Amino acid sequence: MPEFPEIYLRTQEIKANLVGRVIRDIDVLQPKSLNIPVDDFTAALSGAVILDAYQRGKWIFVETSQGYLLLNLGMGGEILLTSRAALPEKHRLVFYLDGQSDKLEPGADDQPCLSVNFWWFGYAHYAACGELEKHEMSAKLGPNATEVSLEELKSMLAGNKSRLKNFLLDQTRLAGIGNAYIHDILFLAGLHPLRKIDTLSQQEIEALHAAIRKGLQISLDKGGAFYEVNLFGEKGGFAMEDILIGYREGQPCPTCAAPIQKIKTGGTSSFICPTCQPLV
DNA sequence: AGCCATGTTTCACA
């Protein structure tokens, strides 16, 4: 589940390992993940020099000399720095690169490449130089969830009539929170996912603000979720034991020992402690 | 073995 911590880490890894490299050729095995025809996509980025990478929410922006590669891993997937000889079985796109990777064995047919796989959904989009704002899916994104000040959060919540979970998952408000980390974020804040935003007190908003940063930071510090891997295939260190209440139905709440409940919240499930997160 | 439900996302369409 690529959410904020994983996307942040992958972005840093791309910066550290791919800046200066040239995309020589591209294989697209899943045209539906593109925003333009396959031939246009490969023509646009072939020969491009990777210049920078940065994150907005769950999107990775790879800036090149020939425009932007915009990646969204959807419901999960991997970005692997590997080689032609070591390509994983499952991949949707492959970007073949110039030069040798220091982590790879040199060899004649061992051309380094960036393999991108989505488990389900996921996008690899292209935006031309200077036309990033025309890419609506990413242009609509709100600020990164970890970078919003308390005052900004308060003004975003003011007058909002929806429920808290819907707000937190709305990428046009805060970008980066998904339906995995949200369970612990709401638990840390002591708030029920279905709380109506216009009933939140100032203290509760402050708790929410702190919980967003804390919930994501814990995983960031440990290298991201255990079920995702980095560019070199290594799993994150944020383990099941590090999760407070998410995916722990029936187990005791770490604060009050009440059994954790799994509930339906619209189209998604939520895990809550019924006593620490009362609906009121 | 096969069918169904579920889910880490996002958008289009009521």
Add this chain to the structure above:
DNA sequence: TTGTGAAACATGGC
């Protein structure tokens, strides 16, 4: 504006 369903799939349970 907001809620529901659908769409590139894979796994586990019955």
